[in-house]
Amino acid sequence: MNGARQPATRRTEDALVYLPHKPVVEYRRGQLIYDESQPSNGIYLVVRGRVKTSVPTEDGSQTVIEIFAAEDFFGESGLLNLQHRGESATALENTALMSWSTAEIEEQVDRQPKLGVALIQTLVERCLDFEERLQSFALDKTPERIMRALLRFAHRFGSRGEDGAVRIPPMTHQLISEYVGTSREIVTFQMNRLRQDGFISYSRRGIEVRVEALADHLRRITEPQLWRIAGGGEVAGQPGMPPR
Numbered sequence: 001m002n003g004a005r006q007p008a009t010r011r012t013e014d015a016l017v018y019l020p021h022k023p024v025v026e027y028r029r030g031q032l033i034y035d036e037s038q039p040s041n042g043i044y045l046v047v048r049g050r051v052k053t054s055v056p057t058e059d060g061s062q063t064v065i066e067i068f069a070a071e072d073f074f075g076e077s078g079l080l081n082l083q084h085r086g087e088s089a090t091a092l093e094n095t096a097l098m099s100w101s102t103a104e105i106e107e108q109v110d111r112q113p114k115l116g117v118a119l120i121q122t123l124v125e126r127c128l129d130f131e132e133r134l135q136s137f138a139l140d141k142t143p144e145r146i147m148r149a150l151l152r153f154a155h156r157f158g159s160r161g162e163d164g165a166v167r168i169p170p171m172t173h174q175l176i177s178e179y180v181g182t183s184r185e186i187v188t189f190q191m192n193r194l195r196q197d198g199f200i201s202y203s204r205r206g207i208e209v210r211v212e213a214l215a216d217h218l219r220r221i222t223e224p225q226l227w228r229i230a231g232g233g234e235v236a237g238q239p240g241m242p243p244r
Helices: 076-080 102-111 113-139 142-157 173-180 184-196 211-229
Strands: 025-027 032-034 042-048 051-056 062-068 088-091 095-101 166-168 200-203 206-209
Touching (some): 095 102, 102 113, 142 173, 142 206, 142 211
Antiparallel strands (some): 025 095, 051 088
8 A cells, every 4th residue: 555545536427416406504613413313314515614424432432434524425324224323423613514315315316317326436435445444454553544544634635835745624633543543642642753753743723744755654664564464574684574
């Protein structure tokens, strides 16, 4: 795996072209959009702001499934009409959403079959992203998972500044810890380390990532690990190092 997946470019259909315009609903920062007691009954579109979806773990903490920003769809579990859903969605900041019920989506797909194609393409892209994250959980140590998360956030939400760094909107260490599956204290330690090494800087206004430098650093760390996993053995007296 390289540093981070580039923004998806596989989609050929745009679901918004086939969906009717709906009233925008405002949510305050921290406000619950849906949860297990009041589950999603369709899909949502982020018009403005950011939303996190998460599921509870056995120890009572939360695991963040994904973070969504403007023009992202979420809540697709509502289309499945499942009896038990543990997923919840929360506004990370003041957020504006549109939503369509399952019945509205089904009716619109009957009228515009390309809407169904567009939604399937969106879900396929999301499954590929989840596969990449699962590989990272299986193969990477916590520092590498944090670096991959920062690179992914930079590609998805970031804007490049005049100095070449990519600025990500503010994210708490607690949110990052729930996304990568570790404690807030470990995230704080690793973020401080990355800042000291010059790969990132951060404040209340956001996180600035030196994307190219961080991706190169991550690649140097992970390539020897992947070589060992692939059975590279010992080369030139160094366990698991690839031949020069």
